[in-house]
Amino acid sequence: MKRYPAEYKEWVVEQMxxxxxxSVVELARETGVTTVSLRTWRNEAREQGRVVPGNGKQSDKWSSADKFRVVLETAPLSEAELSEYCRRKGIQPEQIRQWRAACEQANAKT
Known part of the structure; x- marks a missing residue:
């Protein structure tokens, strides 16, 4: 099995x-790293609590788990910090507010 430097793995995960x-398939094609390795690296990053959709989807198509992670990450941020976070992640503050509202309503009785 080929070993990759930690810095390289980090760069690849950041691409996801x-x-x-x-997407994993796109990165595998470009880098020559197997899709199995890429998915393993993505899962390891998720286990560390990082938001890694890795499926090429735009933020409005992310999984509930990824949206929830963003809500948790941004909960303690000020408005200025939230704006900076959103610029880095390519998402809108309004999306996070909507996701937070959905999380709050998840266990509401109907």
Missing amino acids: MPPVNR
């Missing part, structure tokens, strides 16, 4: 994160 959101 917002705002880039490159």
Whole structure:
């Protein structure tokens, strides 16, 4: 099995994160790293609590788990910090507010 430097793995994982959101298949084709390795690296990053959709989808198509992670990450941020976070991730503050509202309503009784 080929070993990759930690810095390289980090760069690849960042390519799967917002705002880039490159797919595993696209990265495998470009880098020559197997899709199995890329998915393993993505899962390891998720286990560390990072938001890594990695499926090439735009933020409004992310999984509930990824949206929830963003809500958790941004909960303690000020408005200025939230704006900076959104610029880095390529998402809108309004999306996070909507996701937060959805999380708050998730266990509401109807």
